[in-house]
Amino acid sequence: MGWFTAPDYWLSRLVFQRALAGVYLVAFLTAALQFRALLGERGLLPAARFVARVPFRRAPSLFHLHCSDRFCAACAWTGCAVSAALAAGADGLLPLWGGMLLWLVPWALYLSIVNVGQTWYAFGWESLLLEVGFLAVFLGNDEVDPPVVVLFLLRWILFRLEFGAGLIKMRGDACWRNLTCLHYHHETQPMPGPLSWFFHRLPAPLHKVETAANHVTQLVVPFLLFAPQPIAAVAAALMIATQLWLVLSGNFSWLNWLTIVLALSVIPYPVHAPPVPGAPLWYGVVVLAVSAFLVFLSHRPVLNMLSRRQVMNRSFDPLHLVNTYGAFGSVSRVRHEVVLEGTLDDTPAEDGDWREYEFRGKPGDPRRWPRQFAPYHLRLDWLMWFAALSPAYAGEWFGTLVKRLLENDPGTLKLLRRSPFPSDTPPRYVRARLFRYRFTTWRELRETGACWERTYVREYLPPTRLAGTAHRS
Structure with missing residues (x-):
């Protein structure tokens, strides 16, 4: 042969x-x-x-x-x-x-x-x-x-x-x-x-x-x-x-x-x-x-x-x-990101003490430079990109993600880079806001040290708490 x-x-x-x-x-x-x-x-x-x-x-x-x-x-x-x-x-x-x-x-x-x-x-x-x-x-x-x-x-x-x-x-x-x-x-x-x-x-x-x-x-x-x-x-x-x-x-x-x-x-x-x-x-x-x-x-x-x-x-x-196979049959002209935040406040005011959750790979803090992760795959980070394109992409899992954050679920938090809350003190409320992100110019990078510039677009998810919980007096 x-x-x-x-x-x-x-x-x-x-x-x-x-x-x-x-x-x-x-x-x-x-x-x-x-x-x-x-x-x-x-x-x-x-x-x-x-x-x-x-x-x-x-x-x-x-x-x-x-x-x-x-x-x-x-x-x-x-x-x-x-x-x-x-x-x-x-x-x-x-x-x-x-x-x-x-x-x-x-x-x-x-x-x-x-x-x-x-x-x-x-x-x-x-x-x-x-x-x-x-x-x-x-x-x-x-x-x-x-x-x-x-x-x-x-x-x-x-x-x-x-x-x-x-x-x-x-x-x-x-x-x-x-x-x-x-x-x-x-x-x-x-x-x-x-x-x-x-x-x-x-x-x-x-x-x-x-x-x-x-x-x-x-x-x-x-x-x-x-x-x-x-x-x-x-x-x-x-x-x-x-x-x-x-x-x-x-x-x-x-x-x-x-x-x-x-x-x-x-x-x-x-x-x-x-x-x-x-x-x-x-x-x-x-x-x-x-x-x-x-x-x-x-x-x-x-x-x-x-x-x-x-x-x-x-x-x-x-x-x-x-x-x-195939990828990127269409290309987005504008980058949107969903930013998740939590607060310990009893009443979720717009200007309250909201603390941002940090993801490992997806853009968040404008001053944080993107990291190299591939060939390792950050699955939640990728799906958050799709969620920013349309809430329909996140309909099956986004609500459960918010619930797990409200519970300070250890497994879910391991998917993130950092939670702003101690393990024994979960947030009272979690909200999501949509921002437009763009890369800074050379001049902006030199002046601010930030690689991203972000602008608030709209509310993505209003302040949400666990069902059955009550305000603290």
């Missing part, structure tokens, strides 16, 4: 697998540290309620068998341990079938989390990790050379990821077509990074160059992935460079890093492959059967890409085997 494998890509596979295991590790660590507060028994959207009303066939998950905070934590920390073992090369110490089963473990565990994660896990990079992670199961270990068909399917994912994102931009906001979207995007993106202020302050002509380069990378370069080498490797390198630019300009969870991991699988390295026996017949049959099935499933994302009503980040099956 010499036609079946590509010996020149054995080091590419090694790099890809170790890097993918690293992304898995970050994803499971995110779940381990945030799952209880977001989806636990007292979470903002409890997973137990979800599995009680949604059948297994619609959302396959281990949590249909048992759903408790301890079990969820065990799954997340097990995922961390297995991912770390894979990053260290544990699959290479096992027989081929054992290595495949080991790669199947994090995929099944993460699928279980995503399928009960509701709005907290409704991001494109969740499905992307599952789609890539499923293919990794069939990439083999040191006992066989990498299968050509699996390497091709990894390129197919990368093509759909980039080309789909390019199409959604061209069909969406007019600012992508007139090359002005990046006049706003660095300022209005969900979670700016430490360099976003500087990217925003680049000259307008350079922003247009950025946008044009993005179109070339997403609409032209993807086709070169299927060209002969070294053209395909050059195309992958261009994508890596673009993704590193995005890494520097903002916090997009592990989306950019996973795209880089996919691009690394395209590049053959000038290292002689160690001799290995030919692929066993059972392995070839399994790989070809799975690959044929995935190619068949690909017709749905292809039809979506060709459609004038193209949608972003959609899974077409409950196992997230083949998905469609």
